Amino acid sequence: MNSILRTLAAALAIGCPFATLAAPFLPAGFLIPTSKDIALISNSPQGLRPLDECHVPVAVDRIRVFFFGRSNIYVQDPISGNLLDSKGIPVISGFMNSGPLTLSEDLPGPVKRKAQEAEAGLGKDNLGEGIHVEGALVTKSGKVYFWRLYSDTVLALWDEKKKICTPW
Amino acid sequence: MVTPRHKIWVTLLITFLTAAGAVANNFNPPKADAIVSFSNNPVFQYSSCDIYQELSRTSFLSFLEKGKVLSMATPLDDKSLQGPVTYHEPLNDWARNLVALEKKQGPGICQRRCQGAAATQDTIYFWELINDNVLWISDEKGRGCYLRIGSGI
Numbered sequence: 001m002n003s004i005l006r007t008l009a010a011a012l013a014i015g016c017p018f019a020t021l022a023a024p025f026l027p028a029g030f031l032i033p034t035s036k037d038i039a040l041i042s043n044s045p046q047g048l049r050p051l052d053e054c055h056v057p058v059a060v061d062r063i064r065v066f067f068f069g070r071s072n073i074y075v076q077d078p079i080s081g082n083l084l085d086s087k088g089i090p091v092i093s094g095f096m097n098s099g100p101l102t103l104s105e106d107l108p109g110p111v112k113r114k115a116q117e118a119e120a121g122l123g124k125d126n127l128g129e130g131i132h133v134e135g136a137l138v139t140k141s142g143k144v145y146f147w148r149l150y151s152d153t154v155l156a157l158w159d160e161k162k163k164i165c166t167p168w
Numbered sequence: 169m170v171t172p173r174h175k176i177w178v179t180l181l182i183t184f185l186t187a188a189g190a191v192a193n194n195f196n197p198p199k200a201d202a203i204v205s206f207s208n209n210p211v212f213q214y215s216s217c218d219i220y221q222e223l224s225r226t227s228f229l230s231f232l233e234k235g236k237v238l239s240m241a242t243p244l245d246d247k248s249l250q251g252p253v254t255y256h257e258p259l260n261d262w263a264r265n266l267v268a269l270e271k272k273q274g275p276g277i278c279q280r281r282c283q284g285a286a287a288t289q290d291t292i293y294f295w296e297l298i299n300d301n302v303l304w305i306s307d308e309k310g311r312g313c314y315l316r317i318g319s320g321i
Contacts, residue, residue, distance in 0.1 A: 042285075042292035045310040057308070135308065136209075136285040136292050144207030144285050160207045160222075160284070 030165060032157065033139045035067040043135040054114045055132045056103055063137070063147055066155045066167040074166045076156060083166055099151035101127040128154070195311040198288050200232035208284040219263045221256055221282045223297050228286065231303040235315025238302075249314060251299035253280050 041064060043057040074083040074091065083092035092098070101124070103115055118130030128150030137145050148156045158164040206229075208222045238248060255267050255278065263278075270277040282297035286305075295305045298314065306312025 040287055040290070040292050042308045045294050045306045045308060045312065136207075136287075136294070138205050138285075138287045138292060142205040142287075144205050144287065146207075146209050146285070158210070160210060 029161075030159065032073055032165060032167065033067060033137075033143075033145065035064055037139045037141070038064065038067060039138050039140045041135065041137040044132070054111075054118070054130070055134070056107060056111055056115055058104065058133055058149060060135075062152075063135070063149065063155065076164045076166045098125070098128055098154045100124045101131075101133065101149065101151045103127075103133075125151070127151075195307065195313050197232060197235075197237065197305050197313060197315060198286070198291070198293060200229040202288040203229065203232070203286050204289060205287040206284070207286070208282070216262070217266060217277060218279050218281050219255055219259065219266065221280055221297075223282050223284065223295075228284075228295065228303070231305075231315045231317055235303065235317050238314035238316055248316065249298060249302050251301035251316075251318075253278075253299045255280065 041060040043060070044055050074085060076083055077090070080090075081093075082090040085091050107115060115127070115131055118127055122130045128148075132148070133150075134146065134148035137147060139145070143159070145157055145159050147158075150156060154166060156164060156166045206225045210220060238246075253275075255263070259267065266278045280297070284295055286293050286295060291307060293305055293307055294312075295303055297303055301316055301318045303315045304312060305315060
């Protein structure tokens with residue numbers, strides 16, 4: 001209830017359209033793990049099935065680094081894609097133009113071709129829209145999170161309750 | 169001109185490549201009692217025909233306990249992979265309409281999205297429910313297998 005009231009107050013304060021009013025911006029109970037909490041990090045499977053061709057792996061340390069400070073955590077509105085600050089104010093409009101995404105040079109052939117196609121079509125700053133750099137992590141307490149890297153500095157994180165956060 | 173001898177050689181070649189693929193895959197699914205974490209992944213709806221559904225931990229473990237391992241080299245359209253897809257309630261109005269349409273016009277209109285991850289002490293596995301009887305499970309390298317429970321078709 002408090003969350004709803006805060007959403008309402010914040011949205012009224014900045015004159016948000018109704019669509020944003022309806023979107024939760026504080027996922028109750030969603031805890032961002034610290035780097036010490038994390039037991040395992042893994043990329044999602046790559047390349048061997050036709051549907052997975054656009055999955056591109058990255059070094060897990062690039063994911064782990066997001067959890068050291070846990071600062072600048074944003075919540076993504078699952079409807080608009082906007083990133084909201086702790087007051088529910090949109091700070092980034094959707095995931096487009098989220099920035100360059102640096103990929104490994106030694107990707108398997110089919111995966112590399114897919115990445116090159118995405119870069120040719122979308123441009124380097126939108127690469128995270130065209131390919132899937134994603135995976136899962138498990139905390140020491142056994143909780144599973146899913147992550148997706150949209151750019152070198154934007155990582156989305158969610159759990160099975162569909163709560164989405166974005167360390168930036 | 170394709171002679172019967174050519175056909176035999178082609179058949180032998182395909183058999184060899186299929187077997188080689190299965191060996192190279194070299195994947196053993198985890199034991200059910202080694203699983204310490206399990207989660208569905210509420211994937212985003214890719215199209216308006218997607219219906220997101222969850223698999224229970226118990227059902228997942230039963231695939232690991234009782235599932236027959238099918239080779240990674242098995243093509244997706246292999247008959248052994250075909251099986252019923254049950255859309256569990258509750259469905260929203262949109263999904264219910266899709267399912268009704270599929271009953272009238274035949275399979276292929278809806279796409280059930282049911283996938284997630286599970287972990288042992290040292291490895292994360294990814295799974296996807298292909299149909300009610302078949303689960304795909306793999307590691308991050310893409311090595312994996314289908315597990316089929318029941319008789320299939």
